[in-house]
Amino acid sequence: MPNDKNYFYIPQIKKRNQKAALFKSLTILAIVFSISFLVFFLTDIVRAGYPAFTQTYIQMEVEINEEVAQNPYGALKGKNLKIASRAWLRDLPNLIKENPSWMNTTQILWVLANSEVDQYVKGKESRTKESERxxxxxxxxxxxxxxxxxxIFMTTGDSKIPENSGIYASIVGTVxxxxxxxxxxxxIGVMTAIYLEEFAPDNRFTQIIEVNINNLAAIPSILFGLLGLAIFINFFGVPRSSPLVGGMTLALMCLPVIIVSSKAALKSVPSSIRQAGFGxxxxxxxxxxxxVLPLAMPGIMTGSIISIAHALGETAPLIIVGMIAFVxxxxxxxxxxxxxxxxxxxTWAGMPEKAYLERTAAGIIVLLVVLLSLNAVAVYLRRKFERKW
Structure with missing residues (x-):
């Protein structure tokens, strides 16, 4: 047997290298799996949602007279009435008022098709009859x-008629x-972080506050909804289903995250800055x-915007305060x-009509675009402040 002491370490080195290679392979596999899942998710959402950005219209001859202005459902008859949207017929009197020269004439108009015909034209499952097809x-x-x-999808609110439903009202409410x-x-979050990090004495009371703030950042979001219902609606009488109560409830949820991220940003500022100021x-x-605050601002802005973006995608606390109502x-x-x-x-995800499914996916696409935009703004502001200071 060789006398070289390193000889006895060769098997251990081989095992160590094998474990390192295995660990590297597992990490690569995890990354590939994560990226594959993300690509599959985005592809499926886009595939299901992009048809909602188009709508089927059918060219029809419409007789305009006083009777039609009073009863728009008499403007179309037979098969035309069956494939036309009730929403378009309901809005026909307003269209006649905007075009008084149409009275007592026959107009060739593009009529909004109902959701079942729209699904059939898009090649999807539809409940249309063979004669209608x-x-x-x-x-x-x-x-x-x-x-x-x-x-219609971008300029109207929710509707019980699928082809007439849109996200405009929900976007305004979200904003x-x-x-x-x-x-x-x-x-409130930034000022609290400044006080706790820069001015508050390091005592038992302050430590309890910081521990509770860290715990609040990890509790389920639906509990903040219950808190908003109990305090803002039942106690203070804030209007239910309003952006005010929704914003106040989400603010409670965002506060711990903003405080923690702001404290971390303030703590990252070198102590030499403070010592030079005292000197x-x-x-x-x-x-x-x-x-200190200008140097910590990139981290504060990044944490705050990401926290707001997280709140933007929350549903559970807003359901509790009534913001899931039909508006x-x-x-x-x-x-x-x-x-x-x-x-x-x-709400759309639970509707039985197939047309709402593609609108659900389209709404998810819009929400993802907004969230990605907010994250891009956070990155831009961070780099801008870093270059400035």
Whole structure:
């Protein structure tokens, strides 16, 4: 047997290298699995959601007269009435008022098709009858059926008629709710972090507060909804289903995350900055305001925006405070009844009509775009502040 002591370590080195190679392979496999799942998820969502951005219209001859202006359902008869959307017929009197020259004439108009015909034209499962399908195929052969960009989806609110439902009201409600959330959570969270990190004495009471803040950042979001229901609605009487109560509830959920991220950003500022300020005769507040806070601002902004983006995708706490109600009209103030995009997606996902499924996926696409945009803004602001300071 060789006398070299290193000889006895060769098997251990081989085992160590084998374990390292196995660990590396597992990490690569995990990354590939994660990316594959993400690609599959995004592909499936886009495939299911992009048809919602187009809507089927059918060219028809519509007789306009006083009787039709009073009873729009008399404008179309037979098969045309069966394949047309009730929403379009309901809005026909307003269309006649906007075009008074149409009275007592026959107009060739592009009529919104109902959701079942729209699904059939898109090649999806539909409950249309064979006679209706044959008639639609005949119109398609004549060039009287077209799929146009679905402006209804982007300009209207929720509706019990699938082809007339949109996300405009929920987007307005989401924007108002996020504004209220940011207006409450950001200043309170940052000021709390500044006090705890820079001014509060390191005693038992402060330690208890910090432990509880860290615990609040990890509790289920639905508990914040129950807290908002008990305090803001039942005790203070804030209007239910309003962006005000929704924003205040989400602010409670965002506060712990903003405080923790802001404290970490303040702590990352070198202590030499503070010592230099004291050496120049500056007060504690002047050092924090003019030197520490600007240097910590990139981390504070990043943590706050990511926290708001997380709140934007929350549904559970908003369901508790009533923001899942059927609200077809967009809110005009923070006290009006409203809904938000995640709650709208949740509502559509439970509807029996097939047309709502593609609108659910389309709503998810819009929500993902908004969330990715907010994260991109967070990265941009972080880099901008880092270059500035």
């Amino acid at each position: 044959a008639y639609v195929d005949e119109l398609r052969a004549e060039g009287k059926v077209e799929r146009k960009f679905n402006t 108002l709710t996020v504004i209220v959330t940011m207006a409450i959570a950001f200043p 120049l005769g500056l007060t504690k507040w002047q050092i924090v305001r003019d030197h 077809p009209d967009a809110a005009t103030s923070i006290t009006d009844a409203s809904t938000v995009l995640p709650a709208q997606i949740f």
